[in-house]
Amino acid sequence: MKPHVILRWFVFVTAALVMNFPVIATFITALKAPAEIARNPSLVVHNPTIENFVTVLTVSDRLNIYHYLWNSLIAASIGSILPIVVAFPIAWAIVRRGYGRNILFPLVVNLRALPLVIFAVPLYLMFSVVNLLDTRLGLGLVLAVVNLPLALMLLVNAVAEIPIELEEAARMDGARLPRLILRIVLPLCRPAFITTFVFGFITAWNEFLFGLILTTQKAVPMTVGASFFFATSGGGVQWGVAAAVMIVAALPPLLLGLIMYRKITGSMVSGAVKG
Amino acid sequence: MARISLGNVCKSFKGLKVIKSVSLTVEDGEFCVFVGPSGCGKSTLLRMIAGLEDVTSGQILIDDQDVTKLEPFDRQLSMVFQSYALYPHLTVRQNIAFALETAKQPKEVIECKVAEAARTLKLEDYLDRRPSALSGGQRQRVAIGRAIVREPRAFLFDEPLSNLDAALRGETRVEIASLHKSLAATMIYVTHDQVEAMTLADRIVVLNKGEIMQVGSPRELYEHPGNVFVAQFLGSPRMNLIDAASDGEAGVMLPGNQRLDIGQRSPENIRTVGVRPEQISITDDGDAAIKGTIKLCEYHGSVLSLIVDAGPMGDISVLAPSAGALVEGARVSLDLPADALHFFDELGHRVTPSAQA
Numbered sequence: 001m002k003p004h005v006i007l008r009w010f011v012f013v014t015a016a017l018v019m020n021f022p023v024i025a026t027f028i029t030a031l032k033a034p035a036e037i038a039r040n041p042s043l044v045v046h047n048p049t050i051e052n053f054v055t056v057l058t059v060s061d062r063l064n065i066y067h068y069l070w071n072s073l074i075a076a077s078i079g080s081i082l083p084i085v086v087a088f089p090i091a092w093a094i095v096r097r098g099y100g101r102n103i104l105f106p107l108v109v110n111l112r113a114l115p116l117v118i119f120a121v122p123l124y125l126m127f128s129v130v131n132l133l134d135t136r137l138g139l140g141l142v143l144a145v146v147n148l149p150l151a152l153m154l155l156v157n158a159v160a161e162i163p164i165e166l167e168e169a170a171r172m173d174g175a176r177l178p179r180l181i182l183r184i185v186l187p188l189c190r191p192a193f194i195t196t197f198v199f200g201f202i203t204a205w206n207e208f209l210f211g212l213i214l215t216t217q218k219a220v221p222m223t224v225g226a227s228f229f230f231a232t233s234g235g236g237v238q239w240g241v242a243a244a245v246m247i248v249a250a251l252p253p254l255l256l257g258l259i260m261y262r263k264i265t266g267s268m269v270s271g272a273v274k275g
Numbered sequence: 276m277a278r279i280s281l282g283n284v285c286k287s288f289k290g291l292k293v294i295k296s297v298s299l300t301v302e303d304g305e306f307c308v309f310v311g312p313s314g315c316g317k318s319t320l321l322r323m324i325a326g327l328e329d330v331t332s333g334q335i336l337i338d339d340q341d342v343t344k345l346e347p348f349d350r351q352l353s354m355v356f357q358s359y360a361l362y363p364h365l366t367v368r369q370n371i372a373f374a375l376e377t378a379k380q381p382k383e384v385i386e387c388k389v390a391e392a393a394r395t396l397k398l399e400d401y402l403d404r405r406p407s408a409l410s411g412g413q414r415q416r417v418a419i420g421r422a423i424v425r426e427p428r429a430f431l432f433d434e435p436l437s438n439l440d441a442a443l444r445g446e447t448r449v450e451i452a453s454l455h456k457s458l459a460a461t462m463i464y465v466t467h468d469q470v471e472a473m474t475l476a477d478r479i480v481v482l483n484k485g486e487i488m489q490v491g492s493p494r495e496l497y498e499h500p501g502n503v504f505v506a507q508f509l510g511s512p513r514m515n516l517i518d519a520a521s522d523g524e525a526g527v528m529l530p531g532n533q534r535l536d537i538g539q540r541s542p543e544n545i546r547t548v549g550v551r552p553e554q555i556s557i558t559d560d561g562d563a564a565i566k567g568t569i570k571l572c573e574y575h576g577s578v579l580s581l582i583v584d585a586g587p588m589g590d591i592s593v594l595a596p597s598a599g600a601l602v603e604g605a606r607v608s609l610d611l612p613a614d615a616l617h618f619f620d621e622l623g624h625r626v627t628p629s630a631q632a
Contacts, residue, residue, distance in 0.1 A: 163360065172325060
């Protein structure tokens, strides 16, 4: 191997290690027994154990990780699919008919710039009135609002990239609006739907604030549930268990990202290059 | 098939008049070409007929049915776009079948018609491909196939050949012409290319700045242009225009006090004389009205294209047989045959000299 190739790899591996150090440290901690965590802070594990994972994955009378995972899955699915369903027709209307292009669209997109915590108190009060507190649906709806700006932005770009001639050709071919949307616009937006879904799902899965405020038992999502593992038995933080639960909680979005990676990058490239 | 009439059709964009009161009837089965420089409104006019642009005032009739306010899908016209506008996510077969499926035709009928269109356009081998896997010429044929399967009332073409290379353009032009013959369909064709206009059209509509300049057969327009714009727009190189004034008899006075005999009594209001480059001949006649120096000599194979600097008359382009031994810098005399001259008045309108008294 030539020296400059070795050097390149050296820099690359170093950067990867430095940037991923927190993840690596967490994973290694999860493999250590409590006694070793206290004695051995190094990255080398002397007596690797899966005991922490067993603890996390075992259902106890107080903690049920499957319950949290299920809650997160449902809430994140609602929170990532609903914005697409809502934003797609809006995106088409903004691009093709110009509705809301000057005020509504910038306003919705800038919603992302607001710290969402300012909605917390009014939302809590509203949810308690309509009985959405501590429900997966309620949490999902809020997550949908969180994701709506991103969804709208991505879908507006996607619709704008469809050449207008395609829609005109379809209209000349006799297609009325429903057929035009379903057979032409919708299929052409598919890459954008996948991108929007993946980003939205990951954002929704990792959301903590509203999960903490709006749920107590039945609908507690994984992010909030994970914090319950930190102090299970009064004897301070069990770092090994805490690390294990973080790893488990991070797996679903990680897997989704890995599986969808090709499609996301594909659609981004096709979005960047005209043609 | 159908007859399409435009009655005082106008179109404004934000107060800017892009189409100024156009009236025109395209007869059933006619091949009508809209031609003009870019920005003349030819595409806008076509899109108004298609229903893709709304009409500010005036009306559009298809077979005496008022379609001015109808949506494109209710007008039963087919359109071929400059950018092909093929549906990228559908195969060639699905692209061609789209309109038939939209019209909810039975499956067997669709299959049969798609197969027929594919045979006509030599697309049989590509039916299961996506448009991205086709060449430009094949894409254009799919676009045409998509238009012909549904037997529309008329075909609209919006510069369909301008994205093709020169050889393919010629080929596809011939295909479109034979398609028109075999379908006997009403076709409206927009182009900025005068060769396409001249070769394809039964009738040409020359547009400029949103107005019709002249309507007529290619021969009429070429041989009897109604105004300076049409005279210069059709023909390559462009028609030469020389300032002129009547001498009150059978001649006109050209700049530099040269008299040109026109064989007929010259009308008083002549301001310009036009003559096409190919009708000027180089002569040895020392008394010729126009003499000049060859400024530029381009060899085009079958002809030589010359620019002759004729002093006060400006530059005059001439097409000469390529066999001649003409070189840049040579002095030449130009012969302008009286029957090849066109006369225009102050406003650029055609003036016809009265027969000699």
